[in-house]
Amino acid sequence: xxxxxxxxxxxxxxxxxxSYYAECSLLYKAYPEIVWVTEHxxxxxxxxxxxxxxxxxxxxxxxxxxxxxxxxxxxxxxxCLIFVPKGVKHCPLKILRVDKPIFLFTTxxxxxxDF
Numbered sequence: 001x002x003x004x005x006x007x008x009x010x011x012x013x014x015x016x017x018x019s020y021y022a023e024c025s026l027l028y029k030a031y032p033e034i035v036w037v038t039e040h041x042x043x044x045x046x047x048x049x050x051x052x053x054x055x056x057x058x059x060x061x062x063x064x065x066x067x068x069x070x071x072x073x074x075x076x077x078x079x080c081l082i083f084v085p086k087g088v089k090h091c092p093l094k095i096l097r098v099d100k101p102i103f104l105f106t107t108x109x110x111x112x113x114d115f
Contacts, residue, residue, distance in 0.1 A: 020109050027102040030063070030095050037093040039068065046090070046108040048082040053101045062100040067093050 052061040058079060065076045069090045076082075084090045095102075 020107050022105065022107040024103070024105040027063070027095055027098050027104055030098045032094060032096045034094065035092040036095055037091045039089055039091045041087055041089050042084075042108060044086050044108050046084045046086075046106060048084070049080075049103070049105045049107075050076055050082070051079045051103040053103065061102060063098040063102050064096040065093065065102070065104075066096050067091065 048067070050061060050065055052058065052063070054060055054062055061077050061079055063077075067074050067076060067082070067090070069082070069084060070088050075096070
């Protein structure tokens with residue numbers, strides 16, 4: 001759901017003190033014309049994970065995700081982890097194609113998530 005990330009800002013800011021922020025989504029449908037997450041930075045490092053759901057081909061994303069990092073466009077087609085150092089501009093993020101569900105997560109050592 002493209003509105004998931006635009007949801008109640010209070011929900012996105014609720015973290016237990018001294019814990020890591022983490023968010024997980026299972027992507028079932030592409031939204032190639034919609035920016036799912038806009039460009040932003042954080043004052044801490046962030047890790048994205050993108051994993052395809054085909055047990056016979058675990059390295060294949062079975063889709064395409066567009067992610068900009070520091071002004072450079074990347075089209076991701078393989079399961080991967082992406083490290084974004086603190087202060088580095090990243091996104092927009094677009095879901096270009098989904099052939100099979102894609103598991104997306106992001107985590108960082110932060111007490112809240114806001115952009």
